[in-house]
Amino acid sequence: MEAVRTSKLNMLTRLKFYGKIDESEDEKEERRIAKQAQLGVWLKMKVEERLLGVEYSDTDEEETKPPKQRLKNVTPFEFGKRRPVIGQLKLRMETKDRVIILTDVMIILPKAEEEGQGDEGKGGEGQGEEGRGRETIAAGTLETHANGFIYKASNFRKHFYFHDIKKSFFRLGDKKLPPLLHFQLHVPFMKGRENTKDIEFHLVECPVRQKRHKRSYHAGKIEEQKQTSWDGGHNERLKNFVDRVYARWSSLHHSPCLFYELEKKYEFGGVFCSKASTFVLTSYDLIVLLKKPFSVFPLTDVHFVNLARLRYGKIDMTVIFQDYGKEDSLLEINSVPLKALASIKDRLNDVKYYVNTKKLHWKAVLKDIADFPKKFVEKGGWDYFELEDSKTLAYYCKFAEG
Numbered sequence: 001m002e003a004v005r006t007s008k009l010n011m012l013t014r015l016k017f018y019g020k021i022d023e024s025e026d027e028k029e030e031r032r033i034a035k036q037a038q039l040g041v042w043l044k045m046k047v048e049e050r051l052l053g054v055e056y057s058d059t060d061e062e063e064t065k066p067p068k069q070r071l072k073n074v075t076p077f078e079f080g081k082r083r084p085v086i087g088q089l090k091l092r093m094e095t096k097d098r099v100i101i102l103t104d105v106m107i108i109l110p111k112a113e114e115e116g117q118g119d120e121g122k123g124g125e126g127q128g129e130e131g132r133g134r135e136t137i138a139a140g141t142l143e144t145h146a147n148g149f150i151y152k153a154s155n156f157r158k159h160f161y162f163h164d165i166k167k168s169f170f171r172l173g174d175k176k177l178p179p180l181l182h183f184q185l186h187v188p189f190m191k192g193r194e195n196t197k198d199i200e201f202h203l204v205e206c207p208v209r210q211k212r213h214k215r216s217y218h219a220g221k222i223e224e225q226k227q228t229s230w231d232g233g234h235n236e237r238l239k240n241f242v243d244r245v246y247a248r249w250s251s252l253h254h255s256p257c258l259f260y261e262l263e264k265k266y267e268f269g270g271v272f273c274s275k276a277s278t279f280v281l282t283s284y285d286l287i288v289l290l291k292k293p294f295s296v297f298p299l300t301d302v303h304f305v306n307l308a309r310l311r312y313g314k315i316d317m318t319v320i321f322q323d324y325g326k327e328d329s330l331l332e333i334n335s336v337p338l339k340a341l342a343s344i345k346d347r348l349n350d351v352k353y354y355v356n357t358k359k360l361h362w363k364a365v366l367k368d369i370a371d372f373p374k375k376f377v378e379k380g381g382w383d384y385f386e387l388e389d390s391k392t393l394a395y396y397c398k399f400a401e402g
Contacts, residue, residue, distance in 0.1 A: 025342070032345055037395030039352040040388060043304060047381045050322075051373035089161050092146035100144035100248065102181075102241040107140070107151050107158065108200040139204045142181075144245050149183075151201070160185065160199070162249070167296070169260040169282070170242055172235040176278065177289065179203040179238040181259075184296055198296065203234045262287070266347055268340035270317065270333040279333065281347035286319065286331075297321075297331065304352040306387060310359055313338045324366050332362065354387035 023031075140153030148161035166186045173179035181201040188195040242259045260282060267280045267289070278290040286302075288295035297319070306318040315338055319331035336344075345353065365385075369376045376384075388396075 028342075028346075032349075033392050034395055035349065036352065037392050039350075040392065040396065043352045044381055044383070046303075048377055051369075051377055089147065089163070091148050091150065091159050091161070094145045100241065100244045102142040102201070102203075102237065104139055104204050105142050105151075105181075105201045106138070106204050107153070107156065108202055110194055110196045110198070142201055142241075144248065158199075160189075162252075166197075167260075167285075169262055169287075170238060171262040171264075171280075171289075172238065173203065174264070178205065179234050181238065181242070182296075203238060205234070262289075266343050268336055268344065270336040272331075272333050277333075281344060283347060283349070299348070299351050302351050304354065304382070305348055306358070306360075306362075307341065307344065307353055307355045308359065309338070309355070309357050311335075315341060317344070318360075318362055320362070320366070324369065330362055330366060355389055356387050358385065358387060360385065 138153045138155050140151060140156070143150045143152065148159055148164070150159040151157065160183070164185045164187065165183050167184040168182065170181045171177065171179065179202070183199045185197040185199070188197040246258055262280050262282065264280075266282070267278060269276065269278055271277070272279075272288065276290075277288060280287050280289055284299055286297040286299065301321050303320045303322045303324055306316075306320070308316045308318070310316055314334075315336045317333040317336050319333070321329040321331070323329050341355075
């Protein structure tokens with residue numbers, strides 16, 4: 001009888017872990033704490049390994065490695081790493097009845113250093129406050145053919161192959177953003193004098209000739225009309241396009257993976273590079289949606305995240321990347337609403353994070369580590385800064401006793 005009760009309890013625990021049944025917030029937090037303690041032990045080993053060249057046996061690492069890590073090099077919305085040799089492929093055009101078309105879309109690219117000097121066509125205007133740092137081409141169509149996509153507009157043409165694509169995701173529109181479709185490529189291409197590996201498409205609401213009058217008397221009315229109607233047929237058009245393309249991909253010999261839909265419940269606001277922005281976390285990436293476009297940060301590149309509660313109702317989110325000896329190894333997002341903390345923790349399930357009230361000068365800390373790595377390890381590594389909360393520290397003892 002006891003064995004049956006234990007078996008049922010184990011099954012209940014597994015169902016809760018995989019989200020098959022609901023669990024209370026207290027139960028979720030307890031599970032997070034246990035996982036973060038385990039990740040903390042693993043992180044300490046990795047710090048010594050990276051900075052001092054200390055090697056641990058496979059057995060030692062296996063004991064501290066989080067079970068069933070989801071963070072792999074290839075994610076559910078990422079293509080395989082096989083890349084074609086440049087010039088090896090040619091776009092195979094489909095017959096007219098088999099072409100899958102998405103109409104009334106604008107391609108958004110990082111803004112070229114010199115406007116109109118793109119490698120494949122002339123650039124358009126920036127998109128006001130939200131479009132700083134990116135370039136918009138006139139609206140056109142996105143066509144899906146046998147082995148790739150073609151974007152066609154009056155002043156621009158761009159094609160890329162299925163094998164070029166590393167990741168693909170989409171987001172349905174609302175008052176904040178239009179429906180968008182994003183591709184990240186394995187290999188960057190030139191746009192003007194800039195290299196970019198990200199291509200994004202936005203569905204447009206009104207004709208291009210109207211959008212170009214956005215500084216006119218009627219601009220406010222057009223913008224209002226655009227923002228209040230995304231929940232209609234445009235989201236349906238995007239979803240239908242994605243479903244049809246995926247059905248085509250599923251029939252290929254080397255089947256690409258699915259488009260990943262960005263979930264709005266995992267979006268949060270914050271201040272990034274002194275500007276208000278919007279972010280979204282997936283199980284595999286941190287994505288910047290507004291103000292600084294085309295920023296996709298894989299969670300596999302993240303060393304840890306510090307979530308500091310420094311002001312009432314707000315947290316500061318500091319992301320430290322694996323190569324934290326370099327200048328761009330730090331990402332700081334300030335003034336994140338405290339209500340987003342639980343969802344951020346859920347998405348960082350396989351990433352070490354600390355929750356505290358520590359205010360550190362992170363750039364100076366990272367520079368000091370890069371200059372004196374041995375001293376950093378001898379002082380205790382990240383433990384020296386006492387970033388861990390007391391509840392998680394209690395679990396360290398359990399792992400040590402085990």
